[in-house]
Amino acid sequence: MIVEIGHYALVLALALALAGGTLPFWGALRGDVRLMSVASTTAVAQFLFVALSFAVLTYAYVVSDFSVQNVVENSHTLKPLLYKISGVWGNHEGSMLLWVLILVLFGALVAMFSENLPLKLKALVLSVQSWISAAFLLFILIASNPFLRLDPAPLEGRDLNPLLQDVGLAIHPPLLYLGYVGCSISFAFAIAALIDGRIDAAWARWVRPWTLTAWCFLTLGIAMGSYWAYYELGWGGWWFWDPVENASFMPWLAATALLHSAIVMEKREALKIWTILLAILTFSLSLLGTFLVRSGVLTSVHAFATDPTRGIFILCILCVFIGGAFSLFATRAGSLSQGGLFAPISREGALVLNNLLLTAACATVLVGTLYPLALEALTGEKISVGAPFFDMTFGPMMVPLLVAVPFGPFLAWKRGDIVAAGQRLLFAFGAAMAVVVIGLALMGTPSALALFGVALAVWLMVGALSEIGFRTKLGRVSLAESWRRGAGLPRSAWGTMVAHFGIGVTVLGIIASTAWNTETIVTLKPGETVTIGSRVLTMDGFVPLSGGTYTGTGVRFTVRQGGNVVATMEPEKRLYTVQNMPTTEAAIKTFGFSQLYVSLGDVSADGATVVRVYWKTLVALIWLGALVMTAGGVLSLSDRRLRVGAPKPARRSVPVPAE
Missing domain, CATH: 2.40.128 (Lipocalin)
Structure with missing residues (x-):
């Protein structure tokens, strides 16, 4: 009976998702406050019912209830408790339930912690989120039901895939899904803004914390997955450009671009159309990754399912949401104003360059991932696109981006001075050149390319430190005054510095472990x-x-x-x-x-x-850098401006007449 409760809870969650997708949307179009207010209630209720369903499935695994087919296929009585619990999402059906659980969790968080949002925008955001939830709940109930019974029940299970019997399974998928699925909030905000027609600096400020949260989890999830493969598969590599690895990396690149684009929109109300497009693209790439993992089009150690029927179902979901989003964007983009103007040499210009290079790199990874699939579908010919292609295309795009990163914070908004920024980065440049000169003297010219990569990493790290040194006037005023200035800086400024420093740490680990392995x-x-x-x-x-x-x-x-x-x-x-x-x-x-x-x-x-x-050599810096980047994101999230979003306008006080 307990298992049936989990199944019925999913049915009720689907009904709530349909109500939460329809009624608030209709209320937003009609200006009906009562219907719009339904959005928060249904969002929280969806989470409660899906959480109940997930708890029931977890219980079935813990007690080894082999009347449930999913438990039989992925568990065993002799498995340690940790692997019984993590085995819940170590399969297609359970992992999809975790996917939906995180999806409705984010919807509930928006409902509970977005009091400053205008009611209409909030209703539209939660309505879009509910429609996504409804689609995947329907998918689970029709094609991926984790609560199917077996009669008679076998005495023992078939055990979990041995490669998944590791603590990495307990950490990697939840983190990755929190990043993947968290991008749905930015998508929902983008669709709501296109429907409502309100896209301004306040919108960008509301979107940024949700995007940054998803980005932090996605960073940790990718790093954990890389380390898990590194120690578990026994081949000594930390990245293979596997198509499913790429499927998680592409949303990370797009989310990184979205974060920087939202900054420009918040500060200068520029790049409105581009920011909306990136919000749509980021979640679209997350849906594409879900399709690749579960459609059977890929053969990979990461792939969960090989059932083409499920793949077609997810493809339909992907087409509806991505196709619908881009159609809406094409219809409404022309009515959006472009926002503030700026010179090419400015902080906005640096962030635009960042966006162009990140999206070009993302497009390169997308082509390298999908081209073999498209070629096989059209001609039947099978080819493999591996590391050499990505090293020749992705790598060169990253070099100018990494060179430009330290310049951005030193450039003024609207119009910057590249010469002055260069002067402030002289120490970073000197440190990078010192690495090259000393390295050539010790190792010779065969290591010149690797030394250039190390110099680039030093340039990033020292450049990040130089930003804080400049803003605190380190060396130009007393240490006490510098400390006071540093304490007065916004946490988001510190977060940016820490994240950029973390990129340098990761680059150093990549270069050193590759060149001197x-x-x-x-x-x-x-x-x-x-x-x-x-x-x-x-x-x-x-x-x-x-x-x-x-x-x-x-x-x-x-x-x-x-x-x-x-x-x-x-x-x-x-x-x-x-x-x-x-x-x-x-x-x-x-x-x-x-x-x-x-x-x-x-x-x-x-x-x-x-x-x-x-x-x-220095391989641990790859994952340490990811932790530092995440710490920078968390530090930025702790900034009050990002935690509270755009403040409500203060109510005008009305004097009470004396009696």
């Missing part, structure tokens, strides 16, 4: 050694493994440097007995920001083992 593949027997750099690894012997639904063998290595033991490492080869699937568990040891990475290959009958050993 060392790899050794050897076959070892117990007692034998392998040397990588200054470290010597000795294979001590085998360690039997048994846990939950797997058995296997670990190999213990002792790591020495300069004759001293600095670490022990135990990579593993596991066999998950229920699915008869082997996996490789890499052993990773961090030294500073660099990592020693050991992965096992096949083990022969005589005990000889293929061992793959990597030295990853």
